[in-house]
Structures are given as structure tokens and as C-alpha cells.
Amino acid sequence: MKLESKRWLILIASVIINLCIGSGYAWSVFAKPMVALLGATAAAVAMAFTICNSVSPVTMITGGRLVDKFGPKWVIFGGAFLFGGGILLTGYTKSLTWLYLSYGILAGFGMGFIYSCTIANTVKFFPDKRGLVAGIATAGYGTGSIVVAPVANWLITNYGVLAAFKILGISYIIIIAVLSQFIMTAPEGYKPEGWNPPAPTVGSTVTGVDKNWNQMLADPMFYVLLTMLFVGAFSGLMIISQASPIAQEVIKVTPATAALGVSLIALANTSGRVLWGWISDKIGRYAALTVMYIIAGVAVLALTSVSTFGGFVVATMLVGLCFGGVMGIFPALTADMFGPKNNGVNYGIMFSGFAIAGFFGPITAAKVKMASGGYTQAFIIAAALSIIGIILTQFLRYRSKKAMEAKMIAEARM
Template sequence: MNLTRKRWFYLVLCCLINLCLGSIYAWSVFASPMATYLSQFAGKTLTTGDLAIVYTIANAVGPITMISGGFFNDKIGPKAVIFTGGLMFGLGLIASGFVHSVNMLILTYGIISGLGLGMAYGSTISTAVKYFQDKRGLIGGITTGIYGLSSVILPPIVTAIVATTDVTMAFKIVGAVFLVIVCVSALFLKPCPADFVPEGWTPPVAVKSNGNDKNWKEMLQTPIFYIMILTLTCGAFSGMMIISQASGVAINMIGMTAASAAIAVSVLALFNALGRIVAGFISDKIGRINTLTGALVLSMAGLCALYFCKVGAVALFYCGIAVVGICFGAFMGVFPGFTVDRFGAKNNSVNYGIMFIGFALAGYFGPSVMRQVFAADGAYQRAFLIALAFDVAGIILTFCYRVVLKKSEGEK
């Protein structure tokens, strides 16, 4: 089969894998029943806030295997890398169904599954983007969007499994199914040839001459890398903060039931996925940095809506999480193509893994701020103000990016 056509088959496989890996965004649905389950072993009542460290670590460790796995992905291709990552991810989820303490859950879900997720996710994104040089923004949006779509599909399924059995069985079932899907799909993937150019597409002159194909050492020597990674941290902060405890926010701030909160998590995930695809497409038209600036401005509006929420303000709450979800998705959808634009496709698996540290920082500080603010204030409003400050900082960084880029291009 012609490789220009067969690449769509590889894209479908990458999307199917990411649909499984994206279950991490459904953490808040697992968290509430898991806190209740572990309370009987802890000798005290645990809350979702007590388990937030698990989700934080799962996101924080991802770049470790994204970078190491990215090295092997660039050298030997995605098959072995994604298979190994899928094995770790699935086994970590299954093992989470046998834990009796928060520390054990940190090991199984936070570390084992988190490391496996990072290894597989980095390879799927890099592989898909390499095959679609002509549609980097759109493909980055689709692959990351499907990743986010998992938490639209999974919450009602997990809720149903928990209702009929318990949360431990939910972990075991989901882990086993995802392990099989990811590992089998990985067996059919092949690396993109270095000289591959899609039929009917000619690389623009700007792409050929903008200093692409930097390795990670060369990337770290450019000032623009540090602006980009900090911008990613600022842009992902509010999304990671809210996603980590979306169910808890819906219950504690709006007064929703557990079932209604699960629907809210799905709505947040739906707009997260939508933002990735739409922003990826738009960024191909108006540019990556313009798209990111717009997302940050829009995010501020969403955070303001959440700040003014109170018990019973369901419509305003949905507006807030929908907007924040779109804006968070925009950053996750645009950055794969953005990284390739600036540093080239050849070493992108490693380069994007390093860039993803910006996301990991947001994944650590966002949920931590949310947890600490609620513990201190009994409310979430101050956390939304902190997130607003990060959005402002991100907007400033996008203008710094333009200045530095213009200067570097003028020196060539």
C-alpha cells in the first residue's frame, strides 16, 4: 500500500492507543470511591484531596519515559517502545485493584502506570506527527484529542462498574482491557522513513531553512526553548488543576451528586478533546503562537466564571469548565506540532519528551495548589485566582516568544 495512504492506518492505531492511555484524565471518578475504599484500611476518613498526590505523581513521572522511550523510538521505531509502555500501563492499573494504602496506590498507579503512559504516549504522538508533515497541527490535535476523549467515555463506564461491583474491580477490568488493546495495536506500527514526504506536498521554503532538526542538546541551547516550556506550564496549569479534582469541585462547590459530578467530568473531557482538535486545525492556519495566545485569554474568562460559582450555579459552572477544558486542550493539541516546527522532526521523540516537562510541572503544581487551597480555605476561589495569574504570565511569554523569534531569524 502507498505510504501516503497507509499513514492513515497508523494514525488510527495511534489514536486507539491514546484512547486507552487517556484514561488518566478520568482519575477524579476513580478517586472518590477509592478514597472511601482505602479509608477502611487507613483507620481514618480519606478524601479525594488525600489521593491527589497519586494523580500528581502519575503526571509528573511521564517525561522520564517520554525522553528515554523517545530516544529508542527515534532509533528503532515505535513498536517495542509502545508495547513496553502499554504493558507497564495496563499492569499498573490492574495492580491498583489490589492495593490497601495510598502509598501502594502511588506505586501502582502513580509510578508504574505513569511511567508506562509516558513511554507509549510520547511515541504515538511523535510517530503520527512524523507521518503528517503537511498537517502537523491537525494531527497533533487529533492524536491528543483522542487521548482526552477517553475521559468522556470512561467516567460513566467506571461509575457503572463501581455501582455493580466496586472500584477495585473497575481498576482490574479497565487495566486488562487497555493492556490488550495497546500492546496488540503496537505490533502493527512502523517507524516513519526519514526521507518520507507525503504525495502532492512540497515542504515550504521556510520549513527547510528555519534551523530545524536540532538534537536535545542543541535545543537546550536556544533561548526560545525555555520560553516555550514555561508557556506550556502556564497554559496547562488551570486545566491540570481543575481536571485533578473536577468531581470534588462539582460536589463541594456546586452541590452536585456523585452521578451528576461524573457527567461534569465527561463534559470537561469532551471540551478538552474538542479544544485539541480545533486548536490544532486553527494553528495550521493562523500560527501556533497566535492560537496559544488566544487560548490563554479565553482561559481567563473561564476561570472568572468558576470564581463566581456558588451552590446551585450549575450553568455557570458548566460554562467555566467547558472554556477551561477547550483552552487546556488547545495547548496539548498545538505543542506537538509547535515543537516540530521549531526543532525539527528527526529528534522529535526526545525533544517533545523534554518539552513535556512543562506539562509535568503543571501536573504537579496545579493539583497541589487546588488541594492546599481547599484544605486551608474550605473553598476553591483562591485557586482560580492563582490560575489566572499563570494565564497572565503565559500571555506575556507568548509576546516574549515573538520578540526572541524575530531576533533569532534576523541574525540568520
Template structure:
């Protein structure tokens, strides 16, 4: 999914040639928006199946859809067909596989939710380090159509084959040698289903915080290669390197922030991510043609911070609402990510359309990050107050 910007330009050229019209990567942004937006649907429905029957079936079906959607994209002859194949089929398959693997991993490691959430989401993100150069090489030698088909077939085999090696976590599982602390026991005793979760103010604060924190990353991920080319004047090959750089720091951010959140707290880690994202967006705002160092600095910071939000939120969801129903609960909360994908891509497209530059979009992204800082402070105040009231009630 995060490697989309590598496919966007050659696919726009391919569709332009066969339909005798002029399409740009920005015209295909709707494909990324749809693919990024529909994931929570199957994270929720697949999450319920995962909680009841286990991950094998969910990941097998999701793998068929994900790889199949990628493969069918190689036959697309219009934007609408690409939206169906890559946006809907691939996006829905992605939601099933992503949600099931993360929730299953976290349930097996209640003692290290931050680290394991970071590692699991990092493995999701590392594909966008590996795939761009592979996709670029296949496209250069065989065309973008072959690239979709070859990568789609490979993904189908890998994901579906992996499904048979994944087991359901036993209920009330406790790792050997680990004793839950008071907070862990309280969280386990306070498992909430999705209806109970939606009744809490905590959910809505977390939803908005995820949306604010993810917008900057999704603004840049969907258009990383075009940004490098239009703003800095990079070649196509160099722009592909920018995509991989953003993805690499995204992976690093998921692992580092996930581990850090186990030590200093999830929300403190997210607040740091919002602050650093402001610095990264400002670097991009300053970058102009030839400013490669400033551009890479901004892209790297944004990658780290976007990864932080993706790595920390699975553990934060389980902390707040319990691990029992985490597959469904995280799927619902992840809708905030889908809103970010739509909002971020739309902001970039509209700003470019009206100003012929991306710079204004970075200032809007800074505004969302400031909102995220406010929300993180509000979340800490509210949860501290709620815990104090609960303690007083118990006594």
C-alpha cells in the same frame, strides 16, 4: 489518567474502610500528581528508542506498564501502594505510549502538523469522555477494585495489540503531492538534538508557556468530580457527567486548535487559549451552590483551552527544533506539563486546606494565564527578531 477524579472518591472510601482511617479524594491527589509528573521520563528514554528502532517496541512495553499499573491498582491496600501502581507504573507506561504515538504521527504528516497533533492528542483525551461513565457503572455494581482490574486488563490488550500495526516513519519522509515551503525546508535543515535545543532561549520560553497554559486545566481535571460536588452541590452521578463534559471539550479543543494553528500560527492560537482560560476560571470563581450553568460554562472553556495547549505543542516543537529528534525533544519540553500537574494540584489542595474553598485557586490560575499571555508576546518578538537576523546573515 484524566479519569482519575472518578476513581478518587470511591478509592478513598475503600482505603479508609480497610485501614480504619479517614481519607478524602484530596488526600489521594498525590497519586495523580506522581502519575502526571513521571510521564516525561519515559517520553524521553522511550523517545530515543522510538527514533532509533521505531514505535512497536516502545508502545508494547508502555502498554504492559500502563494497563498493568491500572490492574495492580485494584490490589492496592494503602496510599503508598496506589502511588507505586497507578502513579509510577501507569504513569511511566503512559509516557512511553503517549510520546511515541504523537511523534510518529507528526513525522508522517509534516504538511499538517497542527491538525494531526490535535487529532492524536484528542484520541488520548477522548478516553476521559468514554471511561468515566464506564468506570462509574462498574464501580457502582462491582466496586472500585473490580473497576481498576477490568479496565486495566482491557487497556493492556488494546494498547499492546495496537503496537503491532504501527510502523516507523522513513527518514526524510515527504507525503505524495506535497512540496515543503521555505519555512518547512528551513526547519528540516535546522534539526536540533536535545542538547542543541536546551541551548536556545526559545526552549525556555516554550517550557514556561506550556506550564502557564496547562495549570488551569490540570487544576480542574484532577478534581473535576469533587469540584462539582463541593462547589455546586451535584450528586455523584451528576459530578461524573461534569468530568465527561470537561473531557469532551478538551478533545474538541485539541482538534480545533490544532487545525487553527496551521492557519493563524501556533503561538497566536496559544495566546487565544490563555485569554479564554482567564474567562473560564472567572466563571468558576463566580459559581456557587446551584450555579450549574456558570460551572459548566467555566469547565467547558477550560477544557477547550487545555486541549488547545496539548494539541498545538507537538507541532510547535517540531516547527522550532525539527522533526528528526522530536520524540526526545517533545519529551523534554513536556516536563513543563509535569510541573503544571504538580503545581495545579498542589495549589488546589493548599487553598482548600487554608480557606476551605477552591475559589482562591482560580484567581492564582488567572495569574498564570496572564503570565502565559506575556510569554506568547515575548516568543513572537524573539522569533521574529531571530528570523530577521538570520535573513540578514544569509544575505
């Protein structure tokens, strides 16, 4: 099979693998049963989701280095046992400490190892469709809860929450380990037959310069991008982690109806990764991000006055759509800004913005609920952050435009 055809097979395998590790987005389905099981507060139980998302960037960075040594196939294979094993061991939870270690740390580490391989490696196979393919690859991550939320809810209802974790954990180990064998390493500087990269233009995010992680950290624009990722992920992670409890407590729907809402949010999350990835290839990353921040800010602010399930679904799906777009665009944006060569490690470091949001997003919603009895203040905080995202995007857009103009003038004088 030609490499041109193999790259699509690798993309398909990567999407299904990401579907498995993306099941973490269905956490809100497990939240209330785990609160009841452990007799703990919602904030204490939500910390497991927070830990999982906080530790995964650590192994994303490490995973990028291991890929250089062992190749993505075997890093993903090992990650299958970390992630699936963590979910399986969660099925034996009797305390918050065990929950944090199994679901939070072990599954989080496995998630990071796997995600670092499936995203960075796949993007290297598609320099001609970087935004679209980054969106498709990350879409698998968002699809996880579409499939898992109703399945998990059924398993919890019929067998209990601990049995649900055990069944899912074993399934993940098998699926990811098998599909890892279809992954291969992207050749250095790979270009599809007959395709040549376009020259960078004024306003483009593409620098044409490969930077390693040291050089990236020395660039002030890295920290602007990091903050933009944090802002883009904050509202999405806050809603995703608390969607089921919010629907049940504020809109007063049943757990099954709330699980449907979680699946619809995940559908929007998934669609956003592909849609905005494609749009960003057409109109540019910065223009696409600006529109996403505006939509997300308006939608999350609308949640302060929503009283029907239909209104809740529309608003949260819009948040999910934009959150998915941010997560779909940033692997490509990182490669555009700092080059594709070191994108495995570079995006792993950039992903720490997601980890920070993974800590503050869910915990903000839980703390606000505990202090005020509602979520209104949390929604207002998320809307305010979206405004910051718009400002930073325009600042970076302006800086990139000026830098490209200066470069073109210098080249013209040579």
C-alpha cells in the same frame, strides 16, 4: 497498501491507543471512592494523579531513544503491560504507598513510553498537516475520560472501585498490545507525494533547523516554551483532577451528574486539540496560544462566582477546550522550533513542563481547599498564570520575528 494510505491507519491506531492512556483524565471519578476506601485526605489521594503525570515525561525521553533502537511498535507493546498492569494492580490497593506505586509510578511510566511514540512518530508522517494531526493524535488522549468517566462510574457503583480498576487494566493491556502491531516507523525525512515544505516567513515558528536535545537545552527559548507549556497545562490539570469533587461539593450535584460534567470537560479537551491544531496551522501557533490563554484565564476566574451546574459546565469546558489546544499545539510547536528529526526526545523533555503542572495544578487545588474550605484562591492563581502565558507568548513571537528578519537579511546579502 501505499504509505500515503498507511499513515492514516497509523494515525487511527495511535488515536485509539491514546484514548486508553488518556483515561487518567477520568481520575476525579475515582478520587472520592479512593478517599473513602483508604480513609485518607483528598490531597493524599490526589498525589497518585500527580505522580502519574510527573513521572511520564521521564519515560517519554527514554521512549524516544528506545524508538530509535526498537521502533515505536515494540515500545508501545511494552508500554501496554506497564500502563495496563499499573491500572490492574491499582485494583489491589490497600494503602497509599501501593496506590502511588501502581497508579502513580507504573501506570505513569507506561503512559510516557506510549505517548512518546504515538505523538512524535505520527507527526513525522504528516509534515503537511503538522498542527492538525498533532491535535488529532493528542485528541485521543483527551477522549479517554469521555468514554471512561461514565463507564468507570458505572463499574464503581455496581462492583466497587477496586474491581473497576482491575477490569479497566485488563482491557487496556489487550487493546494497546493489539493496536501496537499496526504502528510502523516514519521514514527519515518523509514527505507526502506532491508536497513540498513552504519556505519560512517572518513571524513563522518554523526555524528549518533540526536540533538535538543538547542544542535545544542550550537555546534560551526552550525555557520560555517550557514555562508556556506549564502555564497552559496548570489550570486544565487543576480542573480535570478536581472536577468531580468541585461539582459535588460546590455545586451540590450527585456523583453521576458530576461524572457527566467530567465527560463534558473531556469532550471540550478533545475538541480543543483538533480545533486549535487546525487553527494554528492557519493563523500561526503564537496567535492561537494568545487567544487560548485569554479564554482560559477568563473562564477559570469565572469559576470563583459560579453557583449552578450549567455555569460550572460552561466555564470548565472552556478551560478544557484551551487546555486541549495547548496540548495539541505543543508537539507541533516543538517540531517547528527545534526540527522534526529529534522531536521524540525533544518533546519528551519539553513535556516536563506538563509534569510540573501535573504536580502543582492538582495539589494547589487540594491544598487551597484544605486550608480555606473552598477553591477560589486556586482559581485566582490559575487566572494570574494565564496572564504570564500571554506575556511570554508575545515575547517569543517578537524574538522569533526578529530572528527571521535577521536571517532573511543575511541571506539577501549573500
